[in-house]
Amino acid sequence: MSRPPLRNLRLGLVQSAPLADPSENVKRAEESIRQAAAQGAQLICLPELFRTPYFPQEETAEHFEFAEPIPGPTTERLSPLARELEVVLIASLFERRAAGIYHNTTVVLDTDGSTAGIYRKMHIPDDPLFFEKFYFTPGDLGFDAIETAVGRIGVLICWDQWFPEAARLVALDGAEIIFYPTAIGWLDGETESENAAQREAWITAQRAHAISNGVFVAAVNRTGREGKLSFFGSSFVADPQGRMIAQAAMDREELLLVDCNPARIEQERRAWPFLRDRRIDAYGDLTRRYRRG
Amino acid sequence: MSRPPLRNLRLGLVQSAPLADPSENVKRAEESIRQAAAQGAQLICLPELFRTPYFPQEETAEHFEFAEPIPGPTTERLSPLARELEVVLIASLFERRAAGIYHNTTVVLDTDGSTAGIYRKMHIPDDPLFFEKFYFTPGDLGFDAIETAVGRIGVLICWDQWFPEAARLVALDGAEIIFYPTAIGWLDGETESENAAQREAWITAQRAHAISNGVFVAAVNRTGREGKLSFFGSSFVADPQGRMIAQAAMDREELLLVDCNPARIEQERRAWPFLRDRRIDAYGDLTRRYRRG
Numbered sequence: 001m002s003r004p005p006l007r008n009l010r011l012g013l014v015q016s017a018p019l020a021d022p023s024e025n026v027k028r029a030e031e032s033i034r035q036a037a038a039q040g041a042q043l044i045c046l047p048e049l050f051r052t053p054y055f056p057q058e059e060t061a062e063h064f065e066f067a068e069p070i071p072g073p074t075t076e077r078l079s080p081l082a083r084e085l086e087v088v089l090i091a092s093l094f095e096r097r098a099a100g101i102y103h104n105t106t107v108v109l110d111t112d113g114s115t116a117g118i119y120r121k122m123h124i125p126d127d128p129l130f131f132e133k134f135y136f137t138p139g140d141l142g143f144d145a146i147e148t149a150v151g152r153i154g155v156l157i158c159w160d161q162w163f164p165e166a167a168r169l170v171a172l173d174g175a176e177i178i179f180y181p182t183a184i185g186w187l188d189g190e191t192e193s194e195n196a197a198q199r200e201a202w203i204t205a206q207r208a209h210a211i212s213n214g215v216f217v218a219a220v221n222r223t224g225r226e227g228k229l230s231f232f233g234s235s236f237v238a239d240p241q242g243r244m245i246a247q248a249a250m251d252r253e254e255l256l257l258v259d260c261n262p263a264r265i266e267q268e269r270r271a272w273p274f275l276r277d278r279r280i281d282a283y284g285d286l287t288r289r290y291r292r293g
Numbered sequence: 294m295s296r297p298p299l300r301n302l303r304l305g306l307v308q309s310a311p312l313a314d315p316s317e318n319v320k321r322a323e324e325s326i327r328q329a330a331a332q333g334a335q336l337i338c339l340p341e342l343f344r345t346p347y348f349p350q351e352e353t354a355e356h357f358e359f360a361e362p363i364p365g366p367t368t369e370r371l372s373p374l375a376r377e378l379e380v381v382l383i384a385s386l387f388e389r390r391a392a393g394i395y396h397n398t399t400v401v402l403d404t405d406g407s408t409a410g411i412y413r414k415m416h417i418p419d420d421p422l423f424f425e426k427f428y429f430t431p432g433d434l435g436f437d438a439i440e441t442a443v444g445r446i447g448v449l450i451c452w453d454q455w456f457p458e459a460a461r462l463v464a465l466d467g468a469e470i471i472f473y474p475t476a477i478g479w480l481d482g483e484t485e486s487e488n489a490a491q492r493e494a495w496i497t498a499q500r501a502h503a504i505s506n507g508v509f510v511a512a513v514n515r516t517g518r519e520g521k522l523s524f525f526g527s528s529f530v531a532d533p534q535g536r537m538i539a540q541a542a543m544d545r546e547e548l549l550l551v552d553c554n555p556a557r558i559e560q561e562r563r564a565w566p567f568l569r570d571r572r573i574d575a576y577g578d579l580t581r582r583y584r585r586g
Contacts, residue, residue, distance in 0.1 A: 123570045142575050162505055162567045164457030165576050173584040201504045201535045208501030211494045212455055242494045274455045277416045280580045282435050283458050287573045291466040 007263065009151060011177070012041030012087075013256040014050075015235040015248045017224030022051045022066065026077055029091075032255055033078075037085040039257055042150045045090040047222045047235075048158050048183040049104070052094060056136075057129040057227050064135070067096035070107055070118060083113030088148045090155060092181035094135070095120070104136040106155045106181055108146045117146035117155075122166065125159040129187055129229055132159070143169035151262060154178040154215075161202065161219070165286065167209035172275075176262050177216040178209060184221055185231035199232055203244075211242035214269040216260050223253060240268040300556065302444060304470070305334030305380075306549040307343075308528040308541045310517030315344045315359065319370055322384075325548055326371075330378040332550050335443045338383040340515045340528075341451050341476040342397070345387060347519050349429075350422040357428070360389035363400055363411060376406030381441045383448060385474035387428070388413070397429040399448045399474055401439045410439035410448075415459065418452040422480055422522055425452070436462035444555060447471040447508075454495065454512070458579065460502035465568075469555050470509040471502060477514055478524035492525055496537075504535035507562040509553050516546060533561035 014032045018025045029046055036044045049055075051074055055063040068074060074093055082089045088110060095105035104121035120139030124132050143166050145154050154170030154177070161180050170178055184202055186195045202219075210217040216239060223233035236247040237258040248254040269275060285291055307325045311318045322339055329337045342348075344367055348356040361367060367386055375382045381403060388398035397414035413432030417425050436459050438447050447463025447470070454473050463471055477495055479488045495512075503510040509532060516526035529540040530551040541547040562568060578584055 122572045122575060125570070127564070127566070138572070143578075159570070162565070163571065164461065164501070164505055165571070165579060168457065169576070169578055169584070172578065172581065197534050197536055204497055204535050205501045205504050208457070208498045211498050212457055241490050242497050243490055271420070272455070273420070275583075277418065277452070278456065278458070278582070279415045279431070280582055282415060283462070283580050285436075285462055285465065286458060286579050287576050288465065289571070289573055290568075291462070 007261070009260045009262060010040045010042050011218055011237060011258045011260060012036030012044040013218060013220045013235045013237070013248065013258065014044065014046050015221060015223055015233050015254045015256065016047055016050060017222060017231070017253055018050055018053060020053055025051050026074060030077070030081060033081060033087070033089065034085065036255055036257065037087050041087060041257055043088045043090065043148070043153070043177070045179045045181060045218060045220045046092060047220050048092045048181040049094055050092060054183050054222065054226050054229060056132045056134070057229055059131045059134045064102060067094040067102050070095045070105055071115065075107055075109065075115070079109050079113040082109040082111060086111045088116070088150055090179050090181065092157060101137050102135055103139060104132065104157060106157055108148060108153070108155060111149040116148045117144070119146070119155040119157070121157040121160065123159045123163055143173070145170050145173035145175040151176050156180055158182045158184060161206055164209060164212065167213055171213035171215050175215060176265055177218060177260065180206065180217070180219040182219055182221040183231060185229040188228060199234060203234065203236065207238045207242040207244065210238040210240055212274060214240040214265055214272070214274065216240060218258070223251060240265050300554070302553045302555060303333045303335050304511055304530060304551045304553060305329030305337035306511060306513045306528045306530070306541065306551065307337065307339050308514060308516050308526050308547045308549065309340055309343060310515060310524070310546050311343055311346060313346055318344050319367060323370070323374060326374060326380070326382065327378065329548055329550065330380050334380060334550055336381045336383065336441070336446070336470070338472045338474060338511060338513045339385060340513050341385045341474040342387055343385060347476050347515065347522060349425045349427070350520050350522055352424045352427045357395060360387045360395050363388045363398055364408065368400055368402065368408070372402050372406040375402040375404060379404045381409070381443055383472050383474065385450060394430050395428055396432060397425065397450060399450055401441060401446070401448060404442040409441045410437070412439070412448040412450070414450040414453065416452045416456055436466070438463050438466035438468040444469050449473055451475045451477060454499055457502060457505065460506055464506035464508050468508060469558055470511060470553065473499065473510070473512040475512055475514040476524060478522040481521060492527060496527065496529065500531045500535040500537065503531040503533055505567060507533040507558055507565070507567065509533060511551070516544060533558050
């Protein structure tokens with residue numbers, strides 16, 4: 001039986017604890033990217049909104065000042081860096097598209113410095129200390145995979161993690177690895193058991209995307225204390241069988257370098273051929289809000 | 294803040310190792326059902342195809358003899374039992390619908406002995422020693438929840454486990470608990486690490502259905518050796534946050550009694566309101582086989 005060729009990819013997950021000053025955060029991100037590239041990383045992903053503090057923990061119109069156009073100041077810094085290092089950069093930014101239209105957007109910069117694609121966060125959360133609906137217009141670009149020089153990837157963002165529909169759609173669009181830049185953390189005053197269950201649910205849901213789609217999943221979270229939130233790190237990569245192949249600590253900055261062999265995708269999808277058996281004739285109601293009244 | 298009322302439900306998961314003789318299997322199932330009911334179980338679920346050996350590990354036309362109509366001999370045995378014990382019975386059978394049209398069907402018998410509903414397995418596997426496509430016509434009833442006297446449930450079957458679409462659709466149809474009668478096991482000659490990864494993937498995928506839909510999930514597997522297969526038991530119930538609240542052993546028959554409080558569903562869906570944020574405007578391509586050519 002012929003096997004797909006070996007084509008190893010090294011991912012760099014930059015788990016960071018952003019500071020108050022955006023220019024400092026960009027500078028530190030650049031250092032981490034250089035460090036990851038020096039160690040052979042080909043696809044390097046930063047956490048959600050790496051450039052700024054996690055401002056959506058309060059609703060304050062002044063925080064719209066954190067936004068920038070895309071392309072804009074940050075991509076102008078990162079694009080030459082991607083070209084210089086010949087790496088793919090996955091950078092989550094607060095996008096100002098127009099007055100009153102702001103998005104939570106991830107830009108993918110290719111190895112030649114060009115923009116391979118952008119993704120605008122489609123599912124926007126809003127729960128205590130994660131008041132994102134105030135800031136972010138829901139994305140209008142859908143769930144398309146993005147072609148890069150080193151592979152076809154899906155980029156989804158944080159809250160998208162909880163929606164199997166999103167993972168499925170980028171996988172059906174040919175993504176081999178799904179990246180999730182993330183900002184998830186604990187609120188004060190919860191029990192340890194509740195905190196553990198939340199973290200475990202976060203891991204479980206994403207490992208399941210790897211399993212049901214036969215893809216790699218790379219989640220890149222913030223860490224550290226900001227305001228009233230404790231981001232819990234735990235960035236990880238799961239293989240197409242859902243095996244946890246690498247995971248960062250909860251409570252400190254870390255650069256996680258992980259080797260993935262995309263041939264595992266074909267291997268896994270031959271062993272458990274789920275995509276063969278999807279009942280596309282019977283999924284129509286997935287576009288309904290609720291099926292009862 | 295008002296809370297939904299407490300309405301505790303006790304589930305009975307009958308993890309069994311069926312024998313060669315169907316009448317013996319039905320007799321043993323009846324005994325387990327009586328035992329579960331005596332301990333207060335209100336919803337009792339048997340494993341996939343509990344009445345027969347796991348015949349799809351070979352393709353032999355004679356095995357169609359195992360099939361029966363629904364209603365038919367087995368429901369005529371179980372229906373009075375459901376009425377007598379005032380329990381809901383979830384029984385997976387090999388249905389003969391017509392010459393040449395056979396299904397892998399689960400019947401739900403209500404507390405008064407009536408048929409609350411049936412579900413015909415929609416996703417049919419076919420991989421080494423699980424040659425189900427030879428026997429089972431794919432279901433044509435869709436993914437509807439079933440109303441019973443003690444609650445609204447979803448019934449999916451085994452291979453359906455790997456498809457988040459199926460879980461989502463029964464949840465959107467109001468299911469509070471999703472039952473998965475199952476026959477999953479290991480082939481000889483795999484490594485321990487591979488076997489462990491398969492079992493863990495099976496658990497992870499289903500816990501994720503609980504999480505992303507905010508429902509209880511109850512998986513009821515066969516156990517024991519049959520022919521060339523070793524069924525791995527591990528039947529379990531996960532709560533709406535994906536917490537594993539009870540799990541059976543891998544290697545022996547077991548009756549698992551598990552209390553579920555459906556109020557946990559409302560509680561969990563308020564804390565993490567995923568259903569609020571589904572992008573139903575952007576899920577249309579879920580009815581496509583593949584999005585690239």
